[in-house]
Amino acid sequence: MKREVIEADVICVGGGIAGLMAAIRAAELGAKVVVAEKGNTLRSGAGASGNDHFFCYMPDVHGTDMNAAIAEWRATMVGGKVALKKGMAYVRTWFGMSLDIVKLWDSWGIPMTYRGKYEFAGHAFPGHPLMRLKYSGQDQKRVLSKEARKRGAIIRNRLMVFDLLGDGSISGALGIDTREDKLVELRAKSVVLGTGGCIRLYPSPTPGWMSNLEWTFGLTGGGRAMAYRAGAELVDMEMPYRHAGPKYLAGIGKATWVGVLRDPQGKPVSPFVKEPSRQYGDVGADVYQTVFEDYAKSGRGPVYMDCRGISDEDYEYMTYWLEQEGNLALLDHWKDEGIDPRKHRVEFMTYGMTHIGGVYYNDKTETSMQGVYAAGDEFGSGISGAAVYGWVAGENAAGHARTATPPAYGNDLIEDRESLFEDIRSREVGPGWREANVALQQVMQDHAGTVRSESSLNAGLNHLRRLKEKARSTMIARNQHELMRCVEVLDLLDLGELVFLAALERKETRGKHVRPDYPFTNPLLDGKLLTLKRVGNSPVIEWKETSR
């Protein structure tokens, strides 16, 4: 393998919303910044082709007493619950900075107003505060990439970082070029993790079509995996999340539709909206994502998104925002198949399992490892959280880089990875990445799925560990692209193992973590986080208080 060495003050691992915001801020504070992006920052991550909702606290709209606004948000919140796990200081900074970031984005050319005004809609209960600002995010990644470059940040596309270098504190990171046979050593004083969410641990709703997922195919939890291997703390890895949206065409979402979720007889499935509302959408699917699955299983389904009868103005409004959210595939499909939501009701479904737990970071974006910062969906935050905390991460990473003295690191890890990759590339016979990924999804679904018990989790964990060893020693890749996918699967295997370990430790039923052997929700665990950390070669699992 060829070798390349890159030196910087701050490395942003992942060039999504969080990574680019960190790069912009760190570069304008004078740091030498390199963004390492597996795809291309112009169109990568969960915001690749757009978004249309941005959480924002606006004193003119929500009242000048921020504490009162936070209290009201807590009482009627939809989504955003992960923010509370990062502590109230995190929530206050998020509220306090969101409008400044909105103004910045608008000044850079991401339209944050609609027809000249701020417009709040969606993800809210009728009669309660609307906190999602509608914005035209289709070109957000292009704008943010330009702003990063303007400030001198260097963007390295098709560079997949997979491990952190250092000893106790950070010295850099290690990556591969995804197009040519090259190992890249990135030396840095600070690292910002912004690799997004973790998907592909569980099967897609479509057997045999793995990419039919609710989020970007390449979001495979790289940040979580490298942070864990380097000794940083992960949290909530066992807590499942179920997303929902149109049946079979995953990745479209639900909050931008102007319609009501109804059963086959036309009865609304939630008590919140009775008629289509462009202002509120149907918040039912936000608070009860498994309504579709539960209705289907109990013989009451299917459940439809029913937009019939909406005005042409509302239809135009809805399609405009669906386009800004990046739903070109849906809009093209409507056109090709003659589907008109003003006439047709569209079936919705609950998608497969995923986890939004990940790298623990606080209101300063500090992780438990010195010099390593994390933001965005490294621990579920959504677009607005990624933008605000990407900025915070850039500021703190640049500050740390000014005084840090990175420890020396040995060559062992580099040589181990180089030898592993050369083996994967040189084998002629063996399973490809997809085969290994399917095997992993199968054991996750069957043994750490919607119902979990100690005996099943232990059986699954044993199987997964054998699978992990087998994948590592037999996988093949015909080129660098396939090697990138193999590395993703190795990360997923590490993360799957952690899900099993954490699910065994959480001896209670909470949310979608269902343990028939512990059917109650343990109130003593309210407000606590289950943390996982690698010490030596073993995982250490500990309960900690939320506000640290």
Added chain:
Amino acid sequence: MPPVIDKSKCDGCGVCVNICPEDIFFGSEKKQVPVVAYPEECWHCGSCKLDCKRDAIRLRIPLPAMLCYDTEPLTK
């Protein structure tokens, strides 16, 4: 889902090859009509279609991802 490229419109500019988040056009030659080498890794984000200046790309929705819909009357 995987993009379909209209060869009569494509001028081989390479923008789609450059920006695809999943690199499904991996291995495509410069100044040639791109090859969809890994169609099953396409996530239908539509970036290629958005950025194609010659309107040469459409997204083909695979049969298993077709929407379920109907027009049954509702009894409210």
